[in-house]
Amino acid sequence: MPGYPLPDAEQLLQALIDQMRPEVGPETGLIGIHTGGVWIAERLHQALRLKVPLGALDVSFYRDDYEKIGLHRDVKTSDIPFDVEGRHLILVDDVLYTGRTIRAAMNELFDYGRPTSIRLAALVDRGGRELPVSAQFVGTTVAVGKQDRIELQRDDQGRLSLLLTKD
Amino acid sequence: MWLDPANPQLNKNGELHHLLSLEGLPANILRQILDTAQSFVGVTQREVKKVPLLRGKAVFNLFFEPSTRTRTTFEIAAKRLSADVINLAINISSQSKGESVLDTVANLAAMQADMFIVRHAASGAPYLIARHVAPEIHVINAGDGRHSHPTQGLLDMFTIRHYKKNFSDLRVAIVGDILHSRVARSQIHALTTLGCPEIRVIGPKTLLPSHVESLGVHVYHDMREGLKGVDVVMMLRLQSERMQGALLASAQEFYKYYGLTDDKLALAKPDAIVLHPGPMNRGVEIDSSVADGRQSVILPQVTFGIAIRMAVMSILAGN
Numbered sequence: 001m002p003g004y005p006l007p008d009a010e011q012l013l014q015a016l017i018d019q020m021r022p023e024v025g026p027e028t029g030l031i032g033i034h035t036g037g038v039w040i041a042e043r044l045h046q047a048l049r050l051k052v053p054l055g056a057l058d059v060s061f062y063r064d065d066y067e068k069i070g071l072h073r074d075v076k077t078s079d080i081p082f083d084v085e086g087r088h089l090i091l092v093d094d095v096l097y098t099g100r101t102i103r104a105a106m107n108e109l110f111d112y113g114r115p116t117s118i119r120l121a122a123l124v125d126r127g128g129r130e131l132p133v134s135a136q137f138v139g140t141t142v143a144v145g146k147q148d149r150i151e152l153q154r155d156d157q158g159r160l161s162l163l164l165t166k167d
Numbered sequence: 168m169w170l171d172p173a174n175p176q177l178n179k180n181g182e183l184h185h186l187l188s189l190e191g192l193p194a195n196i197l198r199q200i201l202d203t204a205q206s207f208v209g210v211t212q213r214e215v216k217k218v219p220l221l222r223g224k225a226v227f228n229l230f231f232e233p234s235t236r237t238r239t240t241f242e243i244a245a246k247r248l249s250a251d252v253i254n255l256a257i258n259i260s261s262q263s264k265g266e267s268v269l270d271t272v273a274n275l276a277a278m279q280a281d282m283f284i285v286r287h288a289a290s291g292a293p294y295l296i297a298r299h300v301a302p303e304i305h306v307i308n309a310g311d312g313r314h315s316h317p318t319q320g321l322l323d324m325f326t327i328r329h330y331k332k333n334f335s336d337l338r339v340a341i342v343g344d345i346l347h348s349r350v351a352r353s354q355i356h357a358l359t360t361l362g363c364p365e366i367r368v369i370g371p372k373t374l375l376p377s378h379v380e381s382l383g384v385h386v387y388h389d390m391r392e393g394l395k396g397v398d399v400v401m402m403l404r405l406q407s408e409r410m411q412g413a414l415l416a417s418a419q420e421f422y423k424y425y426g427l428t429d430d431k432l433a434l435a436k437p438d439a440i441v442l443h444p445g446p447m448n449r450g451v452e453i454d455s456s457v458a459d460g461r462q463s464v465i466l467p468q469v470t471f472g473i474a475i476r477m478a479v480m481s482i483l484a485g486n
Contacts, residue, residue: 058206061218061481070182070485071220073199075206111215 009152009160012123012139013040017047019137020090020121024048029089029115031055033105034076036094036152039160040123044092055080057091062104078108085113090137094152096122099133124150124162169302175294182486185297185306186479188315189356197360201325203478204471211247211474220481221250224281228254229296230309231268231287236445236469237309237319241284244476250282272296276304282484283307290314290349305483313349318479319444320353322472324361326464327399329471330440334363340393340435341384342369343403343425343452346376346414350444351403355382369393370425373414390425394434402427402443405452418451428454432462440464 024030029052032041038056045054058076091105102120109115121137126144144150144164151163171177176185176192183196210218226245230238238254245252257271272283282305285293290312297306310316331337339358345351345368358366359382366384368375380386387393394400405421415421427441441457443465449455458465 060206061210061220066220066485071203071481075203077206077209079209107219111217112213 006142006150006162006164007124007140009123009139009162013043013160016040016121016123016137016139017044020044021048023119023137024050024090025088026051027087028052029055029080029082029084029087031057031080031089031091031105031109033091033093033101034058036123037092039152039154040094040121041092043160044121052087053081055082057105057108059101059104059108062108064100064104080109080112083113084109084115087115089115089118090121091118092121094123095150096120096125096133096135096138097128099129099131102133103131123152123160126150175297178486183479183482184486185293185308186317186483187293187297187306187308189317189320189353189360190315192356192360194360194362197321197324197357200321200475200478200482201328203482204321204325204474207247207474207477208471210477211470217247217249219249221245221248221281221484224250224484225279226250226252226282226284226480227275227280228252228284228309229257229272229275229286230255231257231285231292232310233258234286234310236472237286238284240469240472241307241309241318241476244473244480245282245284247473248477248481250480253280268292268295269299272300276300280304282480284309286310288312305480307479307483310349313347314352316349316353316444318472318476319350320357321479322468322475323350323354323401323442323444324357325471325475326442326468327440329467330464331398334358334361337363337399338365338367338397339363339399339401340367340369340387340397341401341403342390342393342427344374344405345370345379345403346374347406348403351401352382354401355384359383367393367397371415371421390431391434394431397435398439400427400432400435400439400441402441402453404444404446405448418448422451426450426452426454427457429456429460432457432460438462442468445469 030041030045032038057078060072060075119136122135123139125138125141147167149165153161153163174191176187178184228238242252284307286309292311293306293308308317341351368384369387369390441463
């Protein structure tokens, strides 16, 4: 593993839980973005004891790189099992980078209804924004190079970890 | 040539550029289409049933042969992908004034078409068009002669997978007018590629193509024998408009021997499902009590057809 030792994902998750606990209510809707964001959202949903069922988004149909690279091979199904209209929502993703995924996710959400508010939780903010997007809940901020990829992994026991790879 | 010469629907990277036939399409591409369609089923259950993938694209429905259901589901699918859709029923347009197919297509391409959905009574017509369009244009075969109807085959596979989960232990019967059926050919190719171990075709000798066994199917002339123990019954429409000569004594006789009735369906597995590509001839190839019965999945087929066509168009337009 070169250069930067990545922080422990489980500790970052705990930090997110601590930040979010005072900020969520019984009617808050939590929505993970496939795939890493859903893993984190599942853990947050459990730890924060939210009673609204968990939502999941695959933003493939809303991505702005479709014209360039086509449709993603492995499209998952978006599933929002609650009414978005008039609800406070929190989007959850693993790594916040350019902001383009979050733009796509917000566009998709509005096709389900008009939420009262959307906030964003990210395990890692790696900077490099290309759109005016910011997260309200952040596990940690890291500085990595353009060639670096940060990937969230989940083992058989459900433990989360971060992996740094070079493109 | 930038397309694969052995399979002109694939580009040099092995990705789908046109959809002309299910013959020769690898299993991973079929599965990619079915999986993507699954995600579109979710979209079609939302408040806003549209996604922006094909925004700004022009999709031309080129129907040289009449069709209501297929043309409509392609139109709905394209609109749900935010494309602009232009419908042309060519038999009442330029062709009747003597314009050639390729001239028609060249004129439409000059109107900045991005995709052609083609139905034609002549087998191979979509291939002809695909060979002559500019590289950025995609062609989808919506049924050509007796040859192929790939999106119908795909929506049938989607329907089977939806109810039966996988193909690896299924017995499937295809019943009726196999000779004239592009649907049957598409079904046989797709089922074989997806690993279905036993495909039976059931019909009178006059309505079976002479080489049909070479496709790896089992031939039955006795419908009662052929339906025993099957998981899926795929009925076909008796295509009276394609009948030439004395292939059949009468529709009544066909119904007696090859019409799907409750007592014949009882020979299949109790949880067998019944498919039909439509439009149905009730009382000819299928009895109303079966068509409207609990084992019928004929209306879900139509709904799934929209998701399948959304998947095909969005995969093609992105490649």
